[in-house]
Amino acid sequence: QAKQQDVPFRFFEEHMGAALASRLVMAKRLAAALTDGGLSLHFQPQVDLASGCLVGAEVLCRWHDDELGTVSPAVFIPLAEERGMIVPLGNWVIDATCRQLAAWQAAGLVMPGQLAINVASRQFDDNQLIATLQRCCSRHGVAASQLGLELTESGFMSDPDQAVAITEALKRLGFGLSIDDFGTGYSSLAYLKRFAADKIKIDMSFVADMLQSDNDHTIVTTIIAMARSLKMETIAEGVEHAEQADALLALGCQQAQGYHFSKPLTGERFAERWLAPILV
Numbered sequence: 001q002a003k004q005q006d007v008p009f010r011f012f013e014e015h016m017g018a019a020l021a022s023r024l025v026m027a028k029r030l031a032a033a034l035t036d037g038g039l040s041l042h043f044q045p046q047v048d049l050a051s052g053c054l055v056g057a058e059v060l061c062r063w064h065d066d067e068l069g070t071v072s073p074a075v076f077i078p079l080a081e082e083r084g085m086i087v088p089l090g091n092w093v094i095d096a097t098c099r100q101l102a103a104w105q106a107a108g109l110v111m112p113g114q115l116a117i118n119v120a121s122r123q124f125d126d127n128q129l130i131a132t133l134q135r136c137c138s139r140h141g142v143a144a145s146q147l148g149l150e151l152t153e154s155g156f157m158s159d160p161d162q163a164v165a166i167t168e169a170l171k172r173l174g175f176g177l178s179i180d181d182f183g184t185g186y187s188s189l190a191y192l193k194r195f196a197a198d199k200i201k202i203d204m205s206f207v208a209d210m211l212q213s214d215n216d217h218t219i220v221t222t223i224i225a226m227a228r229s230l231k232m233e234t235i236a237e238g239v240e241h242a243e244q245a246d247a248l249l250a251l252g253c254q255q256a257q258g259y260h261f262s263k264p265l266t267g268e269r270f271a272e273r274w275l276a277p278i279l280v
């Protein structure tokens, strides 16, 4: 009797031990990747829905490890947050983004709009964020107006007053600011009004079913109307079909991003396909 009861418990323990060990291994390799070049950036086009023109791109971090293979950011970003590595990782992303912008500039390529960098709440709490952004911009000769920051609603929740102060400072310096994954958090209209964001990103979970689900259609419609009344732009993420793009445009959404337009691309591919040379 007693032995039988032991079995599932022991199984759970061992299973947990293995998972912990592998996360520890992964964390060590991620720390190494930060300094030895295992990280890279992909860029996903953001387009104006009415014209189809490129208006910006989102910067997405990639990690390839020789033994672990390609690890999804859905795995390594939370790991970095858990292990206190998100600030150094985020700083690497900021620096590499500025370096890429400078390289395109040097090659005579025009990047319209902004490169939008994902910023984790922990980075946002870090009072070095503004200094880091400014240092990277000046190191690579990039203007603040060439960069946007994507923050999730949770980034505003821990210390709202401080978040308001930081967002206002960022805006004054010329950085763009968007609220990521909008609709999945808890922000109220009153709350949203306090933040100086210029853009709301409609979460892809609503976009995915907006043509099949009346609820999701209503949510998307409401977000667009709300953004307009707050004089904010809207961008829909995860747009995979032309029908979604058409419906979003009809509802007054200005911009979109998703596989229908392009998957995230390496810097080289992105430049080849999307960036035009400066005409002399």
Ligand code: C2E
Pocket (backbone or CB within 6 Å): 044, 059, 060, 061, 062, 072, 073, 074, 077, 090, 093, 118, 119, 120, 180, 181, 204, 237, 238, 239, 240, 257, 258, 259, 260, 264
């Ligand atoms: P996110 O910020 O919501 O980024 C959008 C995710 O959706 C990306 O996944 C992108 O590749 C994917 N995606 C784009 N278009 C489509 C589409 O049409 N359909 C579907 N199904 N997916 C689409 P990815 O690159 O795997 O990144 C996952 C998450 O990891 C991001 O979600 C973001 O939260 C985080 N992340 C990625 N890079 C960074 C980074 O540099 N810093 C931080 N803090 N987080 C990052």
Ligand code: CA
Pocket (backbone or CB within 6 Å): 058, 118, 150, 180
């Ligand atoms: Ca994002």
Ligand code: CA
Pocket (backbone or CB within 6 Å): 180, 181, 201, 203, 204, 237
């Ligand atoms: Ca998002």
Ligand code: CA
Pocket (backbone or CB within 6 Å): 181
């Ligand atoms: Ca998301």
